[in-house]
Amino acid sequence: MNSFDYKKEITVDSAIKAVSADYKAMFLAGGTNIIDLWKYNLAHPEKLIDINDIAALSIIEQLDNDGIRLGALVKNAATAYDPLVEKHYPLLSKAILAGASAQIRNMATNGGNLLQRTRCYYFYDPDVPCSKRMPGSGCPAIKGRNRIHAVLGASEHCIAVFPSDMCVALAALEAVVNVVGPEGERNIPFSDFHRLPGHTPDLDNNLQQGEIVTSIDLPPGKFSKHYAYLKLRDRHSYAFALVSVAAAFEMEGSTISKARIALGGVAHKPWRVPEAEELLKGRKTTVENFALAADRILSGAIGRGDNDFKIPLAKRAIIRACEMALEPEMQIPGAGPSL
Amino acid sequence: MENKSGILTSLTINNNDYKLELLPWVSLLDMLRERLNLTGTKKGCDHGQCGACTVLCDGRRILSCLTLAVSKNGSEILTIEGIAAGSELHPLQKAFIENDAFQCGYCTPGQICSAIGMLQEGKAQTREEVKELMSGNLCRCGANVGIIDAIMQVKEGSGHE
Amino acid sequence: MENKPLIGQPVSRLEGLEKVTGSARYAADYHVSDLLYGYVINSTITKGKILSIDVSAVLALEGVVKIFTHENRPSLAWFDLQYADMDAPPGTVFKPLSDNIIRYNGQPVALIVAEDFETARYASTLLKVVYKEEPFDTVLSQNLDKARAPKKGMSTPLKPPPPEPAGNFDKAFGKADFKTEATYHHGTEHHNPLELFATTAIYEGDGKLTIYDKTQGTINNQFYIANVFGLKYKNVRVLAPYVGGAFGSGLRPQHQLFLCVLASLELKRNVRVTLERKQMFSFGHRPQTIQSLRFSADSSGMLTAMNHCAAGETSSYEDYNEILSSWSHKLYPAANTLFEYKLVPLDLATPIDMRAPGGVTAMHAIECIMDELAYKLDMDPLDFRLKNYSEIDPSTKKPFTSKELKQCYEKGAEKFGWHLRNPKPASTKKGNRLVGWGMATGIWDAYQFPARAAAVLTKDSRLEVHNAATDIGTGTLTVMTQIAADEFGISADDVSFFYGDSKKPFSMFQGGSAITASTGTAIIAAIRELKKKIIKKIKEMPDSPFEKIPEHQIVFRNNSVSVQNRPDICIGFQDLIRANNGREFKVTKLAGPDVLKLRKYSKAAHSASFVEVEVDKDLGTITVTRAVTAVAAGKIINPKTAKSQILGSMIWGISKALHEETLIDPNLGKYINANLGEYHIPSHADIPEMEVIFAQEDDTLINELGVKGVGEIGMTAIPAAVANAVFHATGKRINDLPIHFDKLI
Structure with missing residues (x-):
């Protein structure tokens, strides 16, 4: 709600310089989250550095290794409908299109999607405690209304979930986040990008002040034949996931040669358990096998009352998403169960 | 300030x-x-x-x-x-009136602008797809059926002149 | 050219052009010069006191003009009665900024006024309020020990207590062969019209104001403002030509109106106050309710006993009540009945009527327990209703003015294909989905309130009709125009209906699905009076061919006055005005329900809804795929707008059944999903294939038009029909609304 300065920067270097020099400065890309947070008195930028015109970050390109690079400033809609993405990474297209609304996807950028903040009720209310907002103030969700909250990887300080759909697919696809900052470039494996809350729930991810996401690399493993994004929510569109699953396989005959399963709506970051995926390797596509993986993924899950259902629901959703991945052409708008 | x-x-x-x-x-x-x-x-x-x-x-x-x-x-x-070309309404505006695609009218400008954008995007083919890609526009009166009917009418080019 | 009758025709909304071009102006859309912007500050505690308010940082901000708090609120009307609007329940009306007491979380505690909106909004973050908190109660289920009978007041005749017990419930229920009992919990709901509550007050000088307000009652708010601020009625004009939905939330003046007017009068400036979406949760709502029902039947399927005990939430300062436990006996003729309705005061804002208040809540419980009992009896749920069909109102033993519910059952069932239903739960599968069909009955009162209308045959021979009613999206403008055109025999193009303005003749407020009956009847009465006046005039004209014609043979049609079967005698409206020396004809007339006649009857609109759902067998996700509602609501003036009313209310029913709920955190005593992202109303993707059928219902008793209103009846059967369909699909009875899909796994 506060007033702020505004400046457009058209190079990565100048943008980084502007933000790293001033800890009250923030980048402005699509704005769909930062403007929302500012209007709720949750973000208080004193300077917004508009990076939308940095042309170098606004393209999707093929990489030499047969993967592709998604510019951080490409809009979510443009990414989902990009012919390269649609053809080679349809799982990503489906996940993006399951999120938000068409208007928001027209505005929101790929980099911004990674950096969006939780939709926890309590985080969004500046008048109540929240350790993510005010470190040490406590988490009212733990003993409050927590139907939408985390069952995996939470801490006594925070049980918020990360709301992105796109990132669930990016986790499954083992994307790499390319970052530039005052200290130079970094390439962060997707699983290391977001954090669990632990003692520092105020930190959503491992980006440092002044660092900017420049692009996201999708590796050559494309999973373009057997994939599904399943999203379960309280209305059929325009709602955040209570549980979502990105599932993808590579097959040799009727045997799974490689599996990827990532969950959304259950943790402070997209949830992946590589050991569970290993379990499926060399196995047939049976419900029993999917259930094995599901049990493994949910091991250690803790319900907090209202959200207890997420544990059995997530298991069933994993099994269903795995089944759906075998018939991707059946998938329906809104990423609901298609079988 | x-x-x-x-x-x-x-x-x-x-x-x-x-x-x-x-x-x-x-x-x-x-x-x-x-x-x-x-x-x-x-x-x-x-x-x-x-x-x-x-x-x-x-x-x-x-x-x-x-x-x-x-x-x-x-x-x-x-x-x-x-949206209208002078006094000539856009086909969607006409279709909204014809299909009673509003009650209080408050969401209507957003619905119409969104529908124009959606039709230009060209991604929705079926009625189900149109519903999904229009879901970013809420209507509290529950005029949804008329709204989707109006859009489908224009999309299918059967808008009455 | 012959004017075709318009009543019964699907006329498109007359304000359609304004609504599709963005030129329709709502309360916050008036551009006036030197406008100040007010921003409301809400209490962040649930109960207690304001100890101090530090306004220094707010006032230091450039652009801030003033802050109003309880510390500097000018002295205003003293008596509660002066704050009591026409819809005020018994109790003590909330008076914004009148003291330092906090009664509920979100209560307005200050208004910041600034030169622009952004500054006012920013200034709100600089205000420091120190509170002293007290323990609070906000959850109905935890406070049932405080349940007590509602206080009586001015609104009691409109919302009477449930019928007295009949027979001996305990005995009959005790020995019944077939019986069932269940408890139904409903959470809080907020109206959330898409238009934010807003007021633009234009300071006209000298204690005179023109106010654009979001309201369902222009005169209600005019009286309120005049009484509270000590202004002359004629100096307060409240206008609401367009209202962006309200659904009951605009039945009472809301606090942004008070605060905006306060600022405007104090600062002698034009002021606008618009609430934020989260502040739309800081006044009335549909209350939490808990209903316990016990129904029994004999082996033939006749109901023998019905018990309906309901508890609803109210605030600590007013006794909001609604009709919950009266409905079953208006439908079903059980000999032994016991009904109870109690209130539990909580530390929340006073609830306010929300579309089909009470009725939709009660009918969910009643029609679910009927479904459950039908299964116990091994009867088809529809046959069970037909078996217990009553032509008269069992609770009063009076006949209905009309009741075509049977037609609704038959036509709805046929359209839906109900006879194809396999009664066995969880028996129909479609891939991974279980398909379920459910039905339920709907009922709603047929209200008519007193209203006054003016009718004018103008100098340019057009018909003008005037009434202060609003059009909240219901189609009032169109329907009133149709009624007036037919009654006066004039083409609709030559009719203007002026409305949404407190300067116009009296209308109470637009609620209870009553506006067509109320304003429509007043318009008929006024036009009849106008016709009398005109007939008198033409009979007095020199050599008038009408002189000897009996009045009942003189007809108004095709923009002229003529005589039945005498085409040679005719005078056009233009000539009429000429004969009146170029002067207009004008009358006003008050009309109300014919109480003496209606005392002998019961009155109600009825409906039957049939719903198909598909439930994923593993994941529980619920999709409503089809819904049919057949409605018996008397004459349908405009089948196009009426159908839209029914479709809209059906979607409300689906939303109540499956989607919407305001969540209260019991530890914080506040609503925590106060936004449209987490308060889920249906998106386009949630809307099924839907059909509406209007039963032929000729009602010559209910009112002059034979109408019962269609704003609410379409909603009342849907939640139970959805819940019953979910049972049929899954074999699970989920009695608490909304039915979230995770309850089915």
């Missing part, structure tokens, strides 16, 4: 050119409504959760409530006031 100096911003709105000195904290929505008296664009939530403020920016549908006006310097904005 720490900062009173406005930023000179050029915008083309409904084919009219504007040069405005704007503070950065003014949303595109508030600029349209409070500075330019273009109140056809509605504020239903101010947080990107209802779609009532949808306008077309350089041909794409966006939410004006989550957009800083200064950040659209140089853009072309089309609002509900600029």
Whole structure:
């Protein structure tokens, strides 16, 4: 709600310089989250550095290794409908299109999607405690209304979930986040990008002040034949996931040669358990096998009352998403169960 | 206020050119409504959760409530006031009247702008796909059936003249 | 050219052009010069006191003009009665900024006024309020020990207590062969019209105001403002030409109106106050309710006993009540009945009527327990209703003015294909989905309130009709125009209906699905009076061919006055005005329900809804795929707008059944999903294939038009029909609304 300065920067270097020099400065890309947070008195930028015109970050390109690079400033809609993405990474297209609304996807950028903040009720209310907002103030969700909250990887300080759909697919696809900052470039494996809350729930991810996401690399493993994004929510569109699953396989005959399963709506970051995926390797596509993986993924899950259902629901959703991945052409708008 | 100096911003709105000195904290929505008296664009939530403020920016549908006006310097904005060609209504406007696609009318400008954007995007083929891609526009009166009927009528080119 | 009758025609909305071009102006859309912007500050505690308010940082901000708090609120009307609007329940009306007491979380505690909206909003973050908190109660289920009978007041005749017990419930229920009992919990709901509550007050000088307000009652708010601020009625004009939905939330003046007017009068400036979406949760709502029902039947399927005990939430300062436990006996003729309705005061804002208040809540419980009992009896749920069909109102033993519910059952069932239903739960599968069909009965009162209308044959021979009613999206403008045109025999193009303005003749407020009956009847009465006046005039004209014609043979049609079967005698409206020396004809007339006649009857609109759902067998996700509602609501003036009313209310029913709920955190005593992202109303993707059928119902008793209103009846059967369909699909009875899909796994 506060007033702020505004400046457009058209190079990565100048943008980084502007933000790293001033800890009250923030980048402005699509704005769909930062403007929302500012209007709720949750973000208080004193300077917004508009990076939308940095042309170098606004393209999707093929990489030499047969993967592709998604510019951080490409809009979510443009990414989902990009012919390269649609053809080679349809799982990503489906996940993006399951999120938000068409208007928001027209505005929101790929980099911004990674950096969006939780939709926890309590985080969004500046008048109540929240350790993510005010470190040490406590988490009212733990003993409050927590139907939408985390069952995996939470801490006594925070049980918020990360709301992105796109990132669930990016986790499954083992994307790499390319970052530039005052200290130079970094390439962060997707699983290391977001954090669990632990003692520092105020930190959503491992980006440092002044660092900017420049692009996201999708590796050559494309999973373009057997994939599904399943999203379960309280209305059929325009709602955040209570549980979502990105599932993808590579097959040799009727045997799974490689599996990827990532969950959304259950943790402070997209949830992946590589050991569970290993379990499926060399196995047939049976419900029993999917259930094995599901049990493994949910091991250690803790319900907090209202959200207890997420544990059995997530298991069933994993099994269903795995089944759906075998018939991707059946998938329906809104990423609901298609079988 | 720490900062009173406005930023000179050029915008083309409904084919009219504007040069405005704007503070950065003014949303595109508030600029349209409070500075330019273009109140056809509605504020239903101010947080990107209802779609009532949808306008077309350089041909794409966006939410004006989550957009800083200064950040659209140089853009072309089309609002509900600029949809009709003079006194000739846009086919969607006619179809909305014909199909009783509104009751209170408050979400209507956003629905129409969004539908124009959706049809231009060309991604929705079936009725189910249209419903999904229009779901960013809520209607509390429950005029949904008429809204989708109107859009399908225009999409299928059967709009009565 | 012959004017065709318009009543019964699907006329498109007359304000359609304004609504599709963005030129329709709502309360916050008025551009006036030198406008100040007010921003409301809400209490962040649930109960207690304000100890101090530090306004220094707010006032230091450039652009801030003033802050109003309880510390500097000018002295205003003293008596509660002066704050009591026409819809005020018994109790003590909330008076904004009148003291330092906090009664509920979100209560307005200050208004910041600034030169622009952004500054006012920013200033709100600089205000420091120190509170002293007290323990609070906000959850109905935890406070049932405090349940007590509602206080009686002015609104009691409109919302009477449930019928007295009949027979001996305990005995009959005790020995019944077939019986069932169940408890139904409903959470809080907020109206959330898409238009934010807003007021633009234009200071006209000298204690005079023009106010654009979001309201369902222009005169209600005019009286309120005049009484509270000590202004002359004629100096307060409240206008609401367009209202962006309200659904009951605009039945009472809301606090943004008070605060906006306060600022305008104090500062002698034009002021606008618009609430934020989260502040739309800071006044009335549909209350939490808990209903316990016990129904029994004999082996033939006749109901023998019905018990309906309901508890609803109210505030600590007013006794909001609604009709919950009266409905079953208006439908079903059980000999032994016991009904109870109690209130539990909580530390929340006073609830306010929300679309089909009470009725939709009660009918969910009643029609679910009927479904459950039908299964116990091994009867088809529809046959069970037909078996217990009553032509008269069992609770009063009076006949209905009309009741075509049977037609609704038959036509709805046929359209839906109900006879194809396999009664066995969880028996129909479609891939991984279980398909379920459910039905339920709907009922709603047929209200008519007193209203006054003016009718004018103008100098340019057009008909003008005037009434202060609003059009909240219901189609009032169109329907009133149709009624007036037919009654006066004039083409609709030559009719203007002026409305949404407190300067116009009296209308109470637009609620209870009553506006067509109320304003429509007043318009008929006024036009009849106008016709009398005109007939008198033409009979007095020199050499008038009408002189000897009996009045009942004189007809108004095709923009002229003529005589039945005498085409040679005719005078056009233009000539009429000429004969009146170029002067207009004008009358006003008050009309109300014919109480003496209606005392002998019961009155109600009825409906039957049939719903198909598909439930994923593993994941529980619920999709409503089809819904049919057949409605018996008397004459349908405009089948196009009426159908839209029914479709809209059906979607409300689906939303109540499956989607919407305001969540209260019991530890914080506040609503925590106060936004449209987490308060889920249906998106386009949630809307099924839907059909509406209007039963032929000729009602010559209910009112002059034979109408019962269609704003609410379409909603009342849907939640139970959805819940019953979910049972049929899954074999699970989920009695608490909304039915979230996770309850089915």
